[in-house]
Amino acid sequence: MPGNATSASHAAASAADRAYAEIRGLILAGDASPGTPLREEALADIVGVSRTPIRDALRRLEAELYAVRTPGGRLVVADWNIDDVVEIFALRAMLEGHAAARAARRITASQLAELRSCNAAIEAAVANPEPDIAGFLAGNRRFHDLVLAASASVRLATMLTGLVEQPIVRRTATRYDRSDLARSAHEHGQLIQAFAARDEDWARAVMTAHIRRALHAFQDASPSK
Amino acid sequence: MPGNATSASHAAASAADRAYAEIRGLILAGDASPGTPLREEALADIVGVSRTPIRDALRRLEAELYAVRTPGGRLVVADWNIDDVVEIFALRAMLEGHAAARAARRITASQLAELRSCNAAIEAAVANPEPDIAGFLAGNRRFHDLVLAASASVRLATMLTGLVEQPIVRRTATRYDRSDLARSAHEHGQLIQAFAARDEDWARAVMTAHIRRALHAFQDASPSK
DNA sequence: GTTGCTGCTAATGTATACAAAATCGTCCAT
DNA sequence: ATGGACGATTTTGTATACATTAGCAGCAAC
Numbered sequence: 001m002p003g004n005a006t007s008a009s010h011a012a013a014s015a016a017d018r019a020y021a022e023i024r025g026l027i028l029a030g031d032a033s034p035g036t037p038l039r040e041e042a043l044a045d046i047v048g049v050s051r052t053p054i055r056d057a058l059r060r061l062e063a064e065l066y067a068v069r070t071p072g073g074r075l076v077v078a079d080w081n082i083d084d085v086v087e088i089f090a091l092r093a094m095l096e097g098h099a100a101a102r103a104a105r106r107i108t109a110s111q112l113a114e115l116r117s118c119n120a121a122i123e124a125a126v127a128n129p130e131p132d133i134a135g136f137l138a139g140n141r142r143f144h145d146l147v148l149a150a151s152a153s154v155r156l157a158t159m160l161t162g163l164v165e166q167p168i169v170r171r172t173a174t175r176y177d178r179s180d181l182a183r184s185a186h187e188h189g190q191l192i193q194a195f196a197a198r199d200e201d202w203a204r205a206v207m208t209a210h211i212r213r214a215l216h217a218f219q220d221a222s223p224s225k
Numbered sequence: 226m227p228g229n230a231t232s233a234s235h236a237a238a239s240a241a242d243r244a245y246a247e248i249r250g251l252i253l254a255g256d257a258s259p260g261t262p263l264r265e266e267a268l269a270d271i272v273g274v275s276r277t278p279i280r281d282a283l284r285r286l287e288a289e290l291y292a293v294r295t296p297g298g299r300l301v302v303a304d305w306n307i308d309d310v311v312e313i314f315a316l317r318a319m320l321e322g323h324a325a326a327r328a329a330r331r332i333t334a335s336q337l338a339e340l341r342s343c344n345a346a347i348e349a350a351v352a353n354p355e356p357d358i359a360g361f362l363a364g365n366r367r368f369h370d371l372v373l374a375a376s377a378s379v380r381l382a383t384m385l386t387g388l389v390e391q392p393i394v395r396r397t398a399t400r401y402d403r404s405d406l407a408r409s410a411h412e413h414g415q416l417i418q419a420f421a422a423r424d425e426d427w428a429r430a431v432m433t434a435h436i437r438r439a440l441h442a443f444q445d446a447s448p449s450k
Numbered sequence: 451g452t453t454g455c456t457g458c459t460a461a462t463g464t465a466t467a468c469a470a471a472a473t474c475g476t477c478c479a480t
Numbered sequence: 481a482t483g484g485a486c487g488a489t490t491t492t493g494t495a496t497a498c499a500t501t502a503g504c505a506g507c508a509a510c
Contacts, residue, residue, distance in 0.1 A: 015494065039461070050495045052277075055462090056284065063288055065380055072502050073462065087378055094319050153312055155290055159384055240464065264491070275465045280492090297472050298492065 016053035019043070020060055027066050027077055028165065034079030038067055064162035082219075089215035092163055093208045095156060096144065100191060100207035103150035104200040111150045112195055118143050119188045126181040136181050143188055147207075150195075180217050184210070241278035244268070248282055252291050252302050259304030263292055289387035307444075313388060314440035318433045320385055321369065325416060325432035328375035329425040336375045337420055343368050344413045351406040361406055368413055372432070375420075405442060409435070 013021070023043060026032040038058060040051045047054065058075055061067045067075045080088075107115075118139055125135035144164065148157050187210040194202035238246070248268060251257045263283060265276045272279065283300055286292045292300045305313075332340075343364055350360035369389070373382050412435040419427035 037461095041461080051462090052494055052496090056280075056493095059281065059284055060288075063285075063383070065383060070502095074502085075462095084380070087380055090323070091320075091380065091384070094323060095316075098315070098319060155309070155312055155316065158288070158290060159316070262491095266491075276492090277464055277466090281463095299472085300492095 014053070015047075015049040016056040019047045019049055019053045020057035022047050023054075023057055023061060024066060027061070032077045034077050036077045038075040038077060066162075085218070086215065088163055089211060089218070092160070093211040093215075095160055095163070096147070096211055097204040097208040099148050099151035099153065099156050099160070100194075101200040101204040102153060102156075103147050104195050104198055104203035106152050107150040107195050107198075111146065112192065115143065115146050115150075115188075115192055115195070118146060119185060119192065122188065123182075123185045126178060126185060129178075131176070131178050131181055133176055133181075136176075136184075140184065147191070177217075177221075184214070187213070239278070240272075240274040241281040244272045244274055244278045245282035245285055247272050248279075249286060249291060252286070257302045259302050261302045263300040263302060310443070311440065314436060314443070317385070317388055318436040318440075320381060320388070321372070321436055322429040322433040324373050324376035324378070324381050324385070325419075325428040326425040327378060327381070328372050329420050329423055329428035331377050332375040332420050332423075336371065337417065340368065340371050340375075340413075340417055340420070343371060344410060344417060347413065348407075348410045351403060351410060354403070356403050356406055361409075365409065372416070409439075412438070 023032075023038070026046075032038070038061075040054050040058065043054045043058075044051050058067060062069060062075060065078055068078045069075055122136055122139035122143065125132040125139055141164075148160060151157075187206060191203060191206045191210070194206055248257075248263070251271075257263070263286075265279050265283065268279045268283075269276045283292065287294060287300060290303055293303045294300055347361055347364035347368065350357040350364060366389075373385060376382075412431060416428060416431045416435070419425075419431055
């Protein structure tokens, strides 16, 4: 069943949630490029709801820095330069490293088993000569969500949601290198080992390295500058 | 003992901002104890505005984890146990340490001068046998805000606002004796030295130690459990 | 030609009315 | 008496109407 975390599910969610997902989708897909004003009424027409849930969604997007407020109080799509992306990865490395350290102390046997099977799925997705990118991304995301759940810190989870997806805005032209994907799965394996050993320093170091490597893979694959 | 730090400016802010400040004040002052339901209409009556800005304020408070949502969608005042407080300090230590490291690279001469004069004011506030706690708190907060500004990361600033729980700072400080306050000012002095030397590792270490010491001062002063 | 004012327009902020959903009490059946 | 289901009431979600304010165009004065 595809129903993964935040995306999808246009079905039963509230109007505010649908509005959030849809507007965020517009931004991430590049349909709303940086600087584009986010006018409540126009968005209400697009999403098909009233301004009230739109406002709700926009406040969330503003809090997550997908949108920024002009001096006059209007919202526009945020413009992330390469420094912002680097900063996002740096924060992720710190926070997810911390999450991994907490998880190493707290993870249960069943959570560990879930992590193993999740990473097995990731390895399967990248095993073929023609890797299953979508499968990898979904599995990767689930893996990190599981770690976050094992860390048992709602505050950490709150801070990390939104931080994870933002760099993909700039990744439209990025190609995925199969060896990078395989290395990622291997690092997940190391993390699982660290969890099994309940070594929080090891877990933190592996996770930090994992994310910082992702940063540099991203930078190498980007049209640079 | 009414008008404390965070309240302030009931004057020109928007209704939503006033509502946010007022409700947050109720929570921080303990007038709304953990588990107390936050009903929109009741709060609208208290604040004297309609439900719309109240909802706005509640969403912010929810995002900052001052309030949590019950399964049914109702909001109640969050209950922070001692582990949450430890986690908050740990995150602050990481993030403010990161901010200090960034600031060490970016701080300007005038910002450094501001920092010096700010810390001079703090030292003056704690110099007397009967230290000026309010003055210390205001100065302390300004000092950390200046560092955050020098770090030049809106994302970091966004994440840290809401993490810097005023009540904790206050409770910690009120249990400080004079030598603790002086030590805090001294640590600020070290940080200024690190900035002047543009040594980001030093700055990060000093800031991390500064905040972690505050945690333990808080723990020592708490009735534990 | 430029600057500054004035009025209009468009956008957000706020209030209220209405709809949907959840909680809680009550009543019925067992 | 207890369990469950139903319905009334409370509460939140959504829509819409109104108020306020920022932006901007156009015009006038210099």
